[in-house]
Amino acid sequence: MHSIKRFIPASFVVLWATGFIGARYAMPWAEPFTFLAVRFVLAAILLGGLTVVLGSKGATRAEALHAMGAGVLMHGVYLGAVFWAIHRGMPAGFSALIVGLQPLVTAVLAGRFLGEAILPRHWAGLAVGLAGVVIVLWPKLGALGGGVTAATLTASLISVLGMSAGTIWQKRFASGGDLVAATMWQYVGGAALMALASFAFETRTVTINGELIFAMAWLVLVLSIGAIFLLMVMIRDGEMSKVASLFYLVPAVTAVIAWALFGEQLNLVQIIGMAIATLGVGLATAQPTRNQPTRARASR
Numbered sequence: 001m002h003s004i005k006r007f008i009p010a011s012f013v014v015l016w017a018t019g020f021i022g023a024r025y026a027m028p029w030a031e032p033f034t035f036l037a038v039r040f041v042l043a044a045i046l047l048g049g050l051t052v053v054l055g056s057k058g059a060t061r062a063e064a065l066h067a068m069g070a071g072v073l074m075h076g077v078y079l080g081a082v083f084w085a086i087h088r089g090m091p092a093g094f095s096a097l098i099v100g101l102q103p104l105v106t107a108v109l110a111g112r113f114l115g116e117a118i119l120p121r122h123w124a125g126l127a128v129g130l131a132g133v134v135i136v137l138w139p140k141l142g143a144l145g146g147g148v149t150a151a152t153l154t155a156s157l158i159s160v161l162g163m164s165a166g167t168i169w170q171k172r173f174a175s176g177g178d179l180v181a182a183t184m185w186q187y188v189g190g191a192a193l194m195a196l197a198s199f200a201f202e203t204r205t206v207t208i209n210g211e212l213i214f215a216m217a218w219l220v221l222v223l224s225i226g227a228i229f230l231l232m233v234m235i236r237d238g239e240m241s242k243v244a245s246l247f248y249l250v251p252a253v254t255a256v257i258a259w260a261l262f263g264e265q266l267n268l269v270q271i272i273g274m275a276i277a278t279l280g281v282g283l284a285t286a287q288p289t290r291n292q293p294t295r296a297r298a299s300r
Contacts, residue, residue, distance in 0.1 A: 005237070008230050009246055015227035017253035019219065021261070023083065026215035029207040032083035033198040039216060040075060040191035043224035047184035059181040066174040070166050071186030075224075076193030077162030081155040090152040098156040100133040100251065103284070105164040106244035113168055118241050122284050126241070129248035129280025135273025136251050167231075167240055175236040183232055187224065245284035248277045 026035055051058070059067060085095055104126050110116040174182055198204055206212070234243045252274035259266040 005233075008233060012227055012230040012234065013246055013249045013253055015222055015230065016247075017250045017257060019223050019227075021257070022215040022219035022223065023086065024215075025211040026219070027083070027087055029209060029212040031198070031202040031205065032087045033080060033194050033202050034204045034206060035216075036076075036079055036083060037191055037194035037198050039219055039224060040071075040187040040194060042216070042220045044184050044187035044191060046220070046225060047180055047187065051178075051180050051184060054180060056180045057178045059177050059185055063174060063177040063182065064185045066169070067177075067182040067185035068189030068192075070170040070174050071189030072193050073162045073166030073169060075166075075186060075190030076197075078159045078166065079190075080194055080197060081159035081162060085152040085155040085159070088149070088152050088155075090148060090156065095152075095156050098153070099160055099163075100130055100248065102160050102163050103241070103244040103247055104130065105160055106167060107241035109164055109168045110171075110240040110244075114172060114240060116239050116241055122241060125280045125283025126245060127280070128283060129245055129277050132273045132275070132277025132280055133248055133251050135276060136255055136270050138269070138273075164244070167235060167244065170232070171235050171240050175232070179229065179232050179236070183225075183228060186228075242284060245281050248281050248284075252277050 050056070082095060082099065107116075107118055107123070107126055111118060170182075170186075231243075234246075252270075255266055255270055255274070
């Protein structure tokens with residue numbers, strides 16, 4: 001089992017990076033809150049069925065409420081704000097650059113609310129990782145267009161706070177129960193928020209075609225179930241600052257996928273940025289050596 005867990009971080013990064021594929025295909029055909037509400041409902045239904053098949057232990061009322069709270073932040077606020085900003089014209093690369101602040105914000109919150117002691121080399125790793133993300137995305141920021149407004153910038157910053165606060169909430173209050181049941185309740189919370197936003201701000205107009213169906217299937221199965229389940233395992237077993245640092249690798253992997261599938265440019269500067277981001281993650285996730293004093297670990 002331990003040998004299998006070694007592959008979880010890399011698998012998570014690759015799966016999470018493919019999220020842009022679904023978003024790229026979906027946004028022309030559905031409004032963001034409506035699309036996400038349907039996505040989260042489908043994910044909750046599938047996970048509910050999985051709990052029955054696996055005979056999973058149901059969540060207590062307190063566990064369900066905490067999982068829903070984490071889901072409102074991690075799925076509703078984070079994805080809702082990101083999709084809304086991109087739908088309003090925010091370039092995906094610029095949005096990803098802002099979201100790249102998330103590991104640093106999470107590290108600060110982890111120190112404050114989880115009591116995690118972060119070593120200087122871990123702070124250095126987070127800073128180096130952010131620099132790598134900037135280098136990877138910099139070539140995509142040349143033509144920002146009119147989509148960068150006060151509203152879309154605010155939404156992108158809200159998404160950062162939502163994901164950081166949601167992962168901290170999950171670690172502190174909702175990581176002790178059954179993972180499948182907890183993830184199901186997360187999507188119940190996220191779906192409730194997106195449904196309210198859809199009815200309040202959108203017309204709920206949807207054009208059903210092959211691209212939209214593919215996007216929905218991909219995001220539900222690969223992202224909402226596959227990647228999120230891996231994230232829940234890492235949150236349960238690891239320190240939040242180290243888990244969050246993995247998000248620095250997502251823009252680099254996304255750039256490689258875009259190059260392979262869509263022929264998007266991938267130049268030497270971006271490749272150097274990927275190497276720097278990888279170095280930063282290595283520093284941020286480094287384990288103490290045997291001759292170093294062990295610092296306080298995260299709350300379990």
